Amino acid sequence: xxxxxxxxxxxxxxxxxxxxxxxxxxxxxxxxxxxxxxxxxxxxxxxxxxxxxxxxxxxxxxxxxxxxxxxxxxxxxxxxxxxxxxxxxx
Amino acid sequence: xxxxxxxxxxxxxxxxxxxxxxxxxxxxxxxxxxxxxxxxxxxxxxxxxxxxxxxxxxxxxxxxxxxxxxxxxxxxxxxxxxxxxxxxxxxxxxxxxxxxxxxxxxxxxxxxxxxxxxxxxxxxxxxxxxxxxxxxxxxxxxxxxxxxxxxxxxxxxxxxxxxxxxxxxxxxxxxxxxxxxxxxxxxxxxxxxxxxxxxxxxxxxxxxxxxxxxxxxxxxxxxxxxxxxxxxxxxxxxxxxxxxxxxxxxxxxxxxxxxxxxxxxxxxxxxxxxxxxxxxxxxxxxxxxxxxxxxxxxxxxxxxxxxxxxxxxxxxxxxxxxxxxxxxxxxxxxxxxxxxxxxxxxxxxxxxxxxxxxxxxxxxxxxxxxxxxxxxxxxxxxxxxxxxxxxxxxxxxxxxxxxxxxxxxxxxxxxxxxxxxxxxxxxxxxxxxxxxxxxxxxxxxxxxxxxxxxxxxxxxxxxxxxxxxxxxxxxxxxxxxxxxxxxxxxxxxxxxxxxxxxxxxxxxxxxxxxxxxxxxxxxxxxxxxxxxxx
Numbered sequence: 349x350x351x352x353x354x355x356x357x358x359x360x361x362x363x364x365x366x367x368x369x370x371x372x373x374x375x376x377x378x379x380x381x382x383x384x385x386x387x388x389x390x391x392x393x394x395x396x397x398x399x400x401x402x403x404x405x406x407x408x409x410x411x412x413x414x415x416x417x418x419x420x421x422x423x424x425x426x427x428x429x430x431x432x433x434x435x436x437x438x
Numbered sequence: 439x440x441x442x443x444x445x446x447x448x449x450x451x452x453x454x455x456x457x458x459x460x461x462x463x464x465x466x467x468x469x470x471x472x473x474x475x476x477x478x479x480x481x482x483x484x485x486x487x488x489x490x491x492x493x494x495x496x497x498x499x500x501x502x503x504x505x506x507x508x509x510x511x512x513x514x515x516x517x518x519x520x521x522x523x524x525x526x527x528x529x530x531x532x533x534x535x536x537x538x539x540x541x542x543x544x545x546x547x548x549x550x551x552x553x554x555x556x557x558x559x560x561x562x563x564x565x566x567x568x569x570x571x572x573x574x575x576x577x578x579x580x581x582x583x584x585x586x587x588x589x590x591x592x593x594x595x596x597x598x599x600x601x602x603x604x605x606x607x608x609x610x611x612x613x614x615x616x617x618x619x620x621x622x623x624x625x626x627x628x629x630x631x632x633x634x635x636x637x638x639x640x641x642x643x644x645x646x647x648x649x650x651x652x653x654x655x656x657x658x659x660x661x662x663x664x665x666x667x668x669x670x671x672x673x674x675x676x677x678x679x680x681x682x683x684x685x686x687x688x689x690x691x692x693x694x695x696x697x698x699x700x701x702x703x704x705x706x707x708x709x710x711x712x713x714x715x716x717x718x719x720x721x722x723x724x725x726x727x728x729x730x731x732x733x734x735x736x737x738x739x740x741x742x743x744x745x746x747x748x749x750x751x752x753x754x755x756x757x758x759x760x761x762x763x764x765x766x767x768x769x770x771x772x773x774x775x776x777x778x779x780x781x782x783x784x785x786x787x788x789x790x791x792x793x794x795x796x797x798x799x800x801x802x803x804x805x806x807x808x809x810x811x812x813x814x815x816x817x818x819x820x821x822x823x824x825x826x827x828x829x830x831x832x833x834x835x836x837x838x839x840x841x842x843x844x845x846x847x848x849x850x851x852x853x854x855x856x857x858x859x860x861x862x863x864x865x866x867x868x869x870x871x872x873x874x875x876x877x878x879x880x881x882x883x884x885x886x887x888x889x890x891x892x893x894x895x896x897x898x899x900x901x902x903x904x905x906x907x908x909x910x911x912x913x914x915x916x917x918x919x920x921x922x923x924x925x926x927x928x929x930x931x932x933x934x935x936x937x938x939x940x941x942x943x944x945x946x947x948x949x950x951x952x953x954x955x956x957x958x959x960x961x962x963x964x965x966x967x968x969x970x971x972x
Contacts (some may be wrong), residue, residue, distance in 0.1 A: 355811070356794055356811070357790075358697070358783075358788050359782075359783060359786040359811075359813060359816055360783060360813065361783070361816060361817055362817050363782070363821055366821075367779075367780070370779075370780075370784050371780060371783055372777070372780045372784065372787070374787040374789075374790055374791075376790060376794055376795060377793070379791075380778065381773075381776060383776050422482065426564050
């Protein structure tokens with residue numbers, strides 16, 4: 349299984365760098381706007397640029413951004429629950 | 439009385455003084471010394487800008503743009519040869535420009551400018567075309583026509599007069615001014631106490647505006663909602679209800695928008711005078727639009743009740759019309775912080791909501807939705823934040839030209855930044871902004887009769903009347919449809935939907951979008967606009 353970014357939840361723009369990688373995303377199911385912080389942004393961008401990422405890739409990449417694996421999993425869980433990340437079963 | 443103006447950069451360079459028409463409001467200003475000339479229109483409501491000329495010369499536009507002021511200002515630096523044109527933070531003045539062939543042409547009228555420059559060959563801006571379909575307005579320099587631009591609200595257009603092609607647009611809006619740090623936010627505990635302070639805040643913002651319009655005849659919108667009624671109440675307390683008329687347009691076809699019985703009860707309770715206008719013919723769409731639509735009006739606003747209403751205000755001598763615009767949006771200000779800081783992303787999300795959540799993608803092709811969500815579409819936009827919701831500011835962007843034509847100025851305290859800050863201190867109330875508003879108003883039973891506290895629906899049903907009663911126009915437009923030519927719709931599919939009164943086209947949001955689509959398609963065809971790769 350891998351995760352992909354829901355392309356109707358978030359848009360990645362050139363100006364995101366000027367905003368220090370803060371942005372917003374949208375949870376269509378719950379009609380909710382979500383603030384995205386830099387660590388979450390970079391994780392999502394990594395997933396999008398690689399057209400998806402499996403758990404081990406996320407742990408590997410996330411280790412550069414997050415304190416520990418627990419934080420990485422918690423972030424992924426929240427993004428998944430908010431439908432910003434979508435699981436794909438291969 | 440048509441007060442529209444048009445002139446080019448050379449004229450502006452010589453002197454703007456005397457080129458701009460006198461209007462009833464806001465006042466015209468002109469200052470000049472050996473280095474600098476400042477002309478335009480300016481009024482300040484919060485007392486923070488007392489010496490405009492020196493403020494701008496010494497500190498630039500930032501404080502002026504972030505104040506509660508309304509203006510369109512032309513600043514010419516004679517030494518450096520730089521012309522700067524500044525728009526207030528709402529963008530209340532109509533202002534358009536064309537830049538090409540080493541010149542700039544400026545105008546208060548989109549139509550005037552379009553007809554002035556049409557020989558250069560005009561093309562459609564697809565980003566704004568899609569924006570217009572959903573009324574998903576955003577702060578931008580773009581208009582429907584690539585060659586014609588506007589100054590985004592809260593921005594300065596800077597033009598080196600000897601090299602006009604090097605012009606730039608910069609925003610000076612500071613959204614953080616209206617978002618106090620969380621540890622500085624005092625929140626009310628009691629809704630009742632907040633409600634009274636809210637009325638006082640509204641009265642102050644209204645009074646600040648009233649003091650600037652001495653000797654001008656004022657009017658006030660009235661409906662059966664809580665927004666313009668609250669303003670009418672404040673006006674009656676500040677100057678007495680005999681000093682102004684309320685104006686209301688109504689129709690049995692739009693009873694959800696204005697219930698005339700509720701409105702009359704409110705007026706009676708508060709001793710208000712009302713003049714009412716029956717707008718039924720506009721909501722029924724029974725009059726022949728083929729003879730009424732204008733090739734100079736992309737959204738055909740001039741054929742709606744709005745033009746008729748403003749004409750009647752003008753005939754009555756009204757120069758300042760207080761409205762409840764912004765009254766829906768302000769109650770959601772607490773949640774709007776992230777949206778104001780990320781306007782381009784917010785616009786993307788709006789497209790997701792319209793196409794996916796409301797299902798509007800069903801009447802478009804895949805090519806259209808691919809364009810709607812494309813990164814390129816959003817990446818090429820400038821970032822121009824606002825201090826208020828775009829749905830409020832856009833009212834003025836789309837209607838200011840008509841108001842200018844009739845010399846009527848719309849005024850609403852709901853865009854006052856001090857009120858935006860105050861509403862963020864309201865007690866937490868679960869529910870959307872409509873619920874929040876009602877819960878606050880329930881504590882004002884001395885102002886509002888009890889029967890006003892019921893949920894209002896919108897105007898969607900009336901757009902179905904357009905589809906039912908304007909089939910001849912619709913078919914004539916679809917025959918050579920621009921949207922079909924560019925692959926955004928399949929006209930055979932649309933015709934099938936038209937022929938079935940149970941289809942999605944006859945429902946709510948689809949009807950609004952379809953009516954807008956036909957109006958835009960008609961405008962594009964009549965003006966022979968083309969598509970470029972820009």
